[in-house]
Amino acid sequence: xxxxxxxxxxxxxxxxxxxxxxxxxxxxxxxxxxxxxxxxxxxxxxxxxxxxxxxxxxxxxxxxxxxxxxxxxxxxxxxxxxxxxxxxxxxxxxxxxxxxxxxxxxxxxxxxxx
Amino acid sequence: xxxxxxxxxxxxxxxxxxxxxxxxxxxxxxxxxxxxxxxxxxxxxxxxxxxxxxxxxxxxxxxxxxxxxxxxxxxxxxxxxxxxxxxxxxxxxxxxxxxxxxxxxxxxxxxx
Numbered sequence: 001x002x003x004x005x006x007x008x009x010x011x012x013x014x015x016x017x018x019x020x021x022x023x024x025x026x027x028x029x030x031x032x033x034x035x036x037x038x039x040x041x042x043x044x045x046x047x048x049x050x051x052x053x054x055x056x057x058x059x060x061x062x063x064x065x066x067x068x069x070x071x072x073x074x075x076x077x078x079x080x081x082x083x084x085x086x087x088x089x090x091x092x093x094x095x096x097x098x099x100x101x102x103x104x105x106x107x108x109x110x111x112x113x114x
Numbered sequence: 115x116x117x118x119x120x121x122x123x124x125x126x127x128x129x130x131x132x133x134x135x136x137x138x139x140x141x142x143x144x145x146x147x148x149x150x151x152x153x154x155x156x157x158x159x160x161x162x163x164x165x166x167x168x169x170x171x172x173x174x175x176x177x178x179x180x181x182x183x184x185x186x187x188x189x190x191x192x193x194x195x196x197x198x199x200x201x202x203x204x205x206x207x208x209x210x211x212x213x214x215x216x217x218x219x220x221x222x223x224x225x226x
Contacts, residue, residue: 004156032212043118043204043217044157051212089156093212100145100208100215101172104156 003027004092006105013112019077021108023090026071031095034102035064035075038087047088048075052095080112116141118218120205125223127199135190135221137205146188147206147215150174157204163188192223199225 005024013019031052036044050057050064057064063076077084087109091102118139127133139146145164149157159172163182177196182188192199202222206215
């Protein structure tokens, strides 16, 4: 039962353009969502998060949008840079739990071409 | 610098042997976690611990064991009962609910 899904295994974008990574979830109890970036053979690095009481959160080039009715979130990277090339995971946390057990999507490989 | 240290980075074992992966954090975080990553899949939770001397099973705990005798340390033992132990193992910690998990750089375990 995949509760968090990233349906695009890969995305290729030209440098300077926008990258949009998508994530869908099925569990309506999730109330906190995060995006992580991961390079091969390294641990994931936290990028940005959003609480279910918001529909948008912005941090520099990164913006996360949450559509609760559609159970969908997206990460926008503008402008994209070659250094952004990595695997991006979305993750969700269920409300009511005391500490951050996260459920992860399968990941999307982003390649930004110079 | 505060962070999470996992050692070793690469580990090789023969089938049938137990192996223990180390995870140490100096972030003063209460909660610690073990995740497993397989190719083409997301991270799956093995075990987690919210306080010292307490831990709970995650989604794929079979064949694994943990201990939490100190706040800073959360070692994971991969036992011979784990049917597919070859994977990339990630340890993480967090300070409280609705805060991000901080990850170590992982241990790649290969069992032959």
